[in-house]
Amino acid sequence: MRVPIAWLRDYADLPADANAIVARLAALGFPVDDVELRPQLTNVVAGRIVKLERHPNADRLQLCTIDIGAGTTLLIATAATNVADGQTVPVARIGAALAGGLTIAPRKMRGIDSEGMLISAEEIGLPAEWFEDGIMQLEPSIPLGTDLVAHFRLGEPVLDVDVTPNRPDCLSVVGLARELAASFGVELREPPVYVQYEEGGDDARVTIETVDCKRFVYQRVSGLRVRPAPSWMRVRLALAGQRPLNNVVDISNFVMLELGQPLHFFDWDHVAGKHLVVRDARDGEPFTTLDGQTRTLDARAIVIADDEGPTSIAGIMGGQRSEVEPKTGEVLIEAANWTGPRIRRASVALKLRTEASSRFEKSLPLALADLGAARAAALLADEGGSVAMPHAAGMPATAPAAVTLRASEVERLLGFAPSAEEIERALSSLGFAVSREHDAFAVTPPYWRGDVAIAADLVEEVARVIGYDRVRAETPAVAPQAIGSFAFDRETELAVTLAGLGYTEVLSLSLQPGSVAETWRAAGIAIEQPVEIANPLSEDQRWMRFAIAPALLEFAARDRAVRPYRRFELGRVFAQASPDPRESVHLSALHAGGASAFGRLSSDVQALLRRITGLDPRVERGTFPGLHPGKTAALYAGETLAGYAGVVDPRLARAYHVEATTALATLFVEALPRYQMPTYVAPSKFPPADRDLAVAVPERVLSGELVAAVREEPLVRSATVFDEYRGPQVGAGKKSLALRIVLQSDETTLTDEAADAALARIVATLGERFGAQQRT
């Protein structure tokens, strides 16, 4: 909310230093998002035009003789056309500093010395288009010679105060002044609401037909003359960001900003039947609001209707038909209270959020309606209006219920014990009625604090006033607990290990456009039905990601200058399922570029699996969406399918414009078995013997199968494939695999004969099982 410090000072004697006010507001829970500094003006005073004459040398200039009090008159030339004898106007004297860096120096205008300048609102830093064309008009009641900079407090900053939704009472200047007054320990000067009521003339009737109208205060004011509001009100409104229009409309805006109660004034002559009905809007009911737009209502909105139909949308915006006009003479003040959520739903449905609706939707105190009407009546009376008695329909305004607060509760929550006197003083300063009963307080919140309902709420109030800085930092002792950190620890280890293996973690958005799934399907790849967002802001957010690979492929294509390219992401993927969508944690890695991307990625992922699970991964042929059906390894940790590594599906490689050799892997993080503690195997004391073995096998035989068979020989300590060859020397349909086999016994030094015998057994096994022929 935009709050001019100039306006705050009307209600409390606050410190001169604006920074102290800003800091205190923040400490009270109202952070100031922005401080708008105002131009620093000097030498602007109120003066009266006592004589007006043509400039002898210029048709478009007039010479004004200005009385600025204390027997001083100035002769000032002006080009403004709205000047007239007897007007009270702002005068910039010689030496004045004005908005926009303008300064006033002695100067001749067409041969005559001009002793200053008559100025417009723009020169005092207010928007020119919000005020009269030409010279700003002041009231004759302002004493001549008054320093207008001090009078209007024009130099004070304007604050943008952040008000939390539980404090609609502070969406008002008085509400914030009240908080500041309590905190600084100064008196709050509430605005006057006294008014002399007129008898009779009271024929208004109001019928309430909806429970969401909780209170409806109405009051007629006649004998009005629509004209500009007094300058003090116009300046305050303009500083607060509200455009002044005329005295009547300005008063409704002024009271809303001052007290937080939105008002509506009906032009009483334009209320048909002098009977207002508060009811649900009808579906499809058309209505023209006072901004000139015709809107179609539905039953979510509440309208205030007269005999001719709706004439205002309750809590949101009035209608054009009963709008205050220049010739309006009589108004009906409406100061109502609405169920907050109802107003918000209506405002959302109409896509119309106003200053009024943003206050009502937070549920205002009932009593504020009566206060708001009385304040408006007082101001309208100042403008010459005759005020009839107020009436109210709906619920009576009752005070919030008393809350019991034990002193020990303050210490229990805050960790320190303010004295009973401190507690009492803190609450009293905020308007709470406090009575002490032994170690407890019976605390009755003031009418504007509907947000306070339990003891913890009062503890916060106490802390706010005595200062959150009183909370002492202590380190708690945490008891041993049953909850573990397994999932997080594993994700951390996966990510850190894979980073150590040369892969960089990326972060992509979990919401994506439909084009991602379309690309995969168009490539002929079957994917599970993705999860749809019901209310995305844009099509880019409509679908939850079904896999991480699409993002990795996009990055690989975008960053094609970077090769080899190793990236991974660890996060959740989503699929439609019954009854609820399913989410699973995936780790996907990509390796693009380099001679054998698949081999590198496969080795890296297997090393990762070994590290994470303590198990030597087992590799089989497999298939996985997005991977080449003939070039995909299924990775097992023990009996658990841990994931897949493979060469990207060539159809995707083409769609994403990445190398056909690009390799992708995905691990199913939640499925990975917990780390199995490996058992120590004492190394043999006897020397190992190496043997190289080359065999020709049919092409379909997997090296992994071959190695597994070799390892069945008890003397084999390790077996590694170090070459794969296809070509004329082994013949069509076959390949040659070369293995290095390390043989070792725990009991004896292996003789050459024993090693050769073991190798012969291996060759026999391979021949039997795979049709392998030893090559020499």
Add this chain to the structure above:
Amino acid sequence: MSDLDTNLATLTARFRDAVATATDARALDEARVAFLGRSGALTEVRKGIGKLPPAERPGAGKIINEAAAALEAELGAALARVENAALTSSLEDTIDVTLPGPPATFGAIHPVRRVAIDVARYFTRHGFAVVLGPEIETDANNFDALNIPPDHPAREGLDSFYLRPDLVLRTHTSPMQVRAMREHGPPIAIIVPGKAYRRDANDARHLFMFHQVEGLMVGRGIHFGHLKGMLVGMCRELFGPAADVRFRPSFFPFTEPSAEIDVKCPGCQGTGAVAAVQCRTCGGSGWIELGGSGMVHPNVLRSVGYDPDEVTGWAFGCGLERIAMKRHDINDIRAFIENVPGFAEGLA
């Protein structure tokens, strides 16, 4: 002087010449072969023993053996000398130390994960558990159980992504509080890092998908001071030993009292300026908003079956991107999802 003595003297002189002129181990080895080897000069002398009268033979053998041992010792000393000389001269060698080898293959974790790990390390050191939760939540867990009533604006789809009327992408990590408390009785001390979603457009300060870390501690005698203590410690872990924390009153439906957490700006140490220029990290205020916190609202405790008269607790939530931005002086939050080559590596 006997012939033997003469022969040995001559041989020794020749040997010493050869050793003295040797400048490397190879030349010395040649000398060893020539004089002490199987068919070397000494062996020739030894053959002469057979021509001596039998009575002189043992004496001669002894003399030859002694001579051989002396020569071996000299050879050893010479070998040590040339090796030392070679080492000494190798100290003069230089290489181009700026010439890179094959590039290291080291990747990097994402800076947001780094923050989560650092926060988790601090809290686990103090006995907290780190738990993770689903990103698709029931609106009951995301809102109702957290004392956010059905009328709250956040529930009408203004700020939240809905999948169905009863399913939402969690708008904060707080629903995991509810899950953890339902599963485990008090006392409980957990943190919850993870993704959250707000229905918003991405800009320099907002992502519709972001990361939070949630903290929760409930038990007997747990108060606001404990929250402050843990947060001060966390900020020192993240921003260095000078970090300090202050609370400002605020409002959240699920805590009462509630507080915004500010941390003293790591860029200017709270002064608001760096070298007389307004501090870029905090914008001159000297403090940085870190997140929200407060004492768990009694309604939240009740909703998970805890008795608010028996136990109290606190909770907080911070944005991880925000912390990472302050740590690395990043001005545009979108940098975290752009994944420009070198981004994570440069911040690791």
